[in-house]
Amino acid sequence: MDYAPARFHRSQRQLAERGEPFAFSPENQATFDAAVTHYPPERRKSAILDALYLVQGQQGYVSRASMRFVAQQLGCTPAEVEDVVTYYVMFFQRPVGTYTLAVCRTLSCALNGAEQVTEAFSDTLGIGVGQTDPSGTFTLLEFECLGACDRAPVVMVNNDHWQERLTPDRVPEFVEDLRVRGLAALSGCHHKVE
Amino acid sequence: MAFQPVLTRFVREPRSFTLDFYRSHDIGYEALRKAVTTLQPKEVIEQVKAAGLRGRGGAGFPTGLKWQFVLTDTPKPKYICCNADESEPGTFKDHLLMERNPHLLIEGCAIGCYAIGAKVAYIYIRGEFFHVQKALERAVEEAYRAGFLGKNIFGTGFDCDVYLHRGAGAYEAGEETALLESLEGKRAQPRIKPPFPAVSGLYNCPTAVNNVETLANVPLILAHGPEWFLGIGPEKNNGPKLYCVSGHVQRPGVFEAPMSVTLRELIVDYAGGVRDGHRLKAVIPGGSSTAVLLPDQIDIQASFDGVAKAGSMLGSAAIMVLDETTCMVWLAKNLLAFYSHESCGKCTPCREGVDWLLNLLTRIEGGEGQMKDIDLLLDVSRNIGGKTLCPFGDAEIAPVVSTIRHFRSEYEEHVREGRCTCGADWRARRPVLAAH
Numbered sequence: 115m116d117y118a119p120a121r122f123h124r125s126q127r128q129l130a131e132r133g134e135p136f137a138f139s140p141e142n143q144a145t146f147d148a149a150v151t152h153y154p155p156e157r158r159k160s161a162i163l164d165a166l167y168l169v170q171g172q173q174g175y176v177s178r179a180s181m182r183f184v185a186q187q188l189g190c191t192p193a194e195v196e197d198v199v200t201y202y203v204m205f206f207q208r209p210v211g212t213y214t215l216a217v218c219r220t221l222s223c224a225l226n227g228a229e230q231v232t233e234a235f236s237d238t239l240g241i242g243v244g245q246t247d248p249s250g251t252f253t254l255l256e257f258e259c260l261g262a263c264d265r266a267p268v269v270m271v272n273n274d275h276w277q278e279r280l281t282p283d284r285v286p287e288f289v290e291d292l293r294v295r296g297l298a299a300l301s302g303c304h305h306k307v308e
Numbered sequence: 309m310a311f312q313p314v315l316t317r318f319v320r321e322p323r324s325f326t327l328d329f330y331r332s333h334d335i336g337y338e339a340l341r342k343a344v345t346t347l348q349p350k351e352v353i354e355q356v357k358a359a360g361l362r363g364r365g366g367a368g369f370p371t372g373l374k375w376q377f378v379l380t381d382t383p384k385p386k387y388i389c390c391n392a393d394e395s396e397p398g399t400f401k402d403h404l405l406m407e408r409n410p411h412l413l414i415e416g417c418a419i420g421c422y423a424i425g426a427k428v429a430y431i432y433i434r435g436e437f438f439h440v441q442k443a444l445e446r447a448v449e450e451a452y453r454a455g456f457l458g459k460n461i462f463g464t465g466f467d468c469d470v471y472l473h474r475g476a477g478a479y480e481a482g483e484e485t486a487l488l489e490s491l492e493g494k495r496a497q498p499r500i501k502p503p504f505p506a507v508s509g510l511y512n513c514p515t516a517v518n519n520v521e522t523l524a525n526v527p528l529i530l531a532h533g534p535e536w537f538l539g540i541g542p543e544k545n546n547g548p549k550l551y552c553v554s555g556h557v558q559r560p561g562v563f564e565a566p567m568s569v570t571l572r573e574l575i576v577d578y579a580g581g582v583r584d585g586h587r588l589k590a591v592i593p594g595g596s597s598t599a600v601l602l603p604d605q606i607d608i609q610a611s612f613d614g615v616a617k618a619g620s621m622l623g624s625a626a627i628m629v630l631d632e633t634t635c636m637v638w639l640a641k642n643l644l645a646f647y648s649h650e651s652c653g654k655c656t657p658c659r660e661g662v663d664w665l666l667n668l669l670t671r672i673e674g675g676e677g678q679m680k681d682i683d684l685l686l687d688v689s690r691n692i693g694g695k696t697l698c699p700f701g702d703a704e705i706a707p708v709v710s711t712i713r714h715f716r717s718e719y720e721e722h723v724r725e726g727r728c729t730c731g732a733d734w735r736a737r738r739p740v741l742a743a744h
Contacts, residue, residue: 152430152471152473154385154511157492157493157511159492159493159494160473160491160492160493161493162493163435163473163474163475163476163490163493164474166476167474167476188493190493194493194494197494197495198493198494198495201478201495201496201652202435202475202476202477202478202496203476203477203478204435204436204476204477205476219642219645220397220596220642220643220646221397221398221555221592221596221628221639221642221643221646222397222398222554222555222560222628224642224734225555225556225628225630225634225734226555226734227734229734229735229736230734230735230736230737232736233736233737233738257436257477258395258397258479258646258649258650259395259396259397259398259399259479259646260436261394261395261399261400261403261434261436261437262400262403263397263398263399263400263552263554263555263560263626263628264400264552264553264554264560264561264562265560266554266560270436273435273436273438274438274439275438275439276439302439303407303439303440305319305403305404305407305408307320307321307322307324308322308323
């Protein structure tokens with residue numbers, strides 16, 4: 115069912131077509147349909163972040179075509195979706211590497227050497243902050259406080275996974291480990307005591 | 309230490325996050341049972357008021373009053389929104405609580421719903437806490453299966469649903485009205501107040517927005533009684549409190565203490581003191597938005613009122629410890645880079661002012677500043693503070709104003725020497741990255 119407004123309105127920004135048209139996979143559609151039920155029926159738009167996370171999980175980033183798709187699903191304009199996508203830092207608007215490395219740069223991590231961790235990543239991968247390495251494996255980012263200041267410096271990988279207490283000298287080894295073992299190379303959250 | 313932690317007592321025990329563990333060791337939804345089977349909603353609010361519970365998110369507003377203000381004579385649905393956005397730099401207490409003791413929060417949400425007459429509670433959790441969200445999701449599912457959430461709880465006809473809502477990286481979403489905007493699927497930008505959320509909050513319905521730690525205290529109050537709660541900590545600052553100590557200390561971490569504890573005890577006794585071979589230079593007592601305190605100012609009660617008396621704020625109780633290698637101009641610049649990145653852009657003084665502050669600080673830190681820039685920083689700050697919809701404006705000037713007040717000589721030295729004179733070994737080696 116198409117929830118988009120029937121009449122064209124000037125706020126429906128004509129997002130330039132880029133890439134393939136987008137649609138949820140059946141599983142993602144089911145997850146989205148379940149998420150929408152958490153909100154009153156006339157407030158489908160509340161599920162916008164859920165929808166965008168699903169989009170990003172499916173194709174790695176949020177494309178223009180997917181924003182239009184999400185607008186249809188929510189019953190709002192593509193402009194409103196673009197408004198949200200451009201505000202929140204966890205949505206990527208262009209393709210990123212297999213692993214996004216988000217180094218926390220705020221005070222407690224910085225006091226424990228986060229600046230040097232970023233430098234070490236930059237040297238090891240040969241890229242600057244915001245760039246992706248030529249092999250398309252790593253994207254280096256700087257994030258603001260990740261909320262684990264007792265385990266500084268912290269790096270968040272792919273928005274969902276954490277590496278704690280990473281020291282600059284361990285960065286080359288860490289990058290290699292990540293390349294070989296994937297997400298299994300990460301320390302995760304140390305609150306885990308099991 | 310005679311005080312026995314209650315919120316975090318079991319967090320280091322294996323499987324402390326499971327319902328079985330919670331029922332055999334902790335409150336185990338008995339407080340919820342007591343509330344819905346023996347107390348009227350008004351009586352629940354009275355108990356929370358009697359206990360003097362103050363909001364743990366930063367402002368320290370009495371929780372009972374907040375609930376009492378929620379409009380009752382309206383046909384609209386009411387909502388509890390739990391603020392689990394925890395994004396104040398230096399804060400990581402809710403992280404621990406939600407990951408290791410999630411049922412305490414869920415029980416608190418359900419009791420809150422009962423008290424204000426809501427049927428739905430949303431827990432707005434920051435996007436970066438994916439693993440915490442998974443832990444909460446598991447706990448919510450367990451609670452539904454055991455009948456502590458859902459329809460007709462304890463056979464009393466009380467219905468309560470708890471949903472998780474994942475944010476996507478926005479500091480401003482921690483402000484209560486911005487959180488509601490974000491929940492409604494918009495940019496996290498604050499609303500004009502009044503109307504306050506208690507009258508017109510989520511979907512224009514009466515809403516109470518409470519911090520994770522605040523809601524986690526509610527089941528304890530109902531289970532042990534308001535007198536027990538009043539017996540902990542100094543007058544008007546009652547109950548157990550979680551403190552986050554980070555920065556240049558031996559053992560950073562979350563510590564639970566009554567608010568009679570002093571800042572010095574937290575730093576020295578709990579967190580093991582400043583790292584070896586270094587001495588204390590300054591302390592940020594309540595997250596990056598609060599004024600710095602000097603080493604001779606830390607023999608004060610780490611309570612809402614105690615820290616306020618010293619000219620700062622307890623805020624989210626995020627204590628960041630700085631040793632003598634910390635350049636205070638760099639510190640202000642680091643925090644202003646944060647605020648510049650996170651300013652939501654709604655109010656002009658904050659949006660434009662923060663970049664001015666950051667540019668000036670970058671100039672001074674890089675050795676290209678002039679003496680008049682220091683006063684210009686204060687002048688710009690004066691034009692931001694109190695001139696914005698939400699406290700973000702006041703927050704972003706706090707590091708600037710307080711470091712200039714206490715460490716003006718360092719700013720002057722940067723200008724005179726034309727460089728930063730404290731080359732700490734943990735700073736960036738290349739100026740490009742250091743400059744930002």
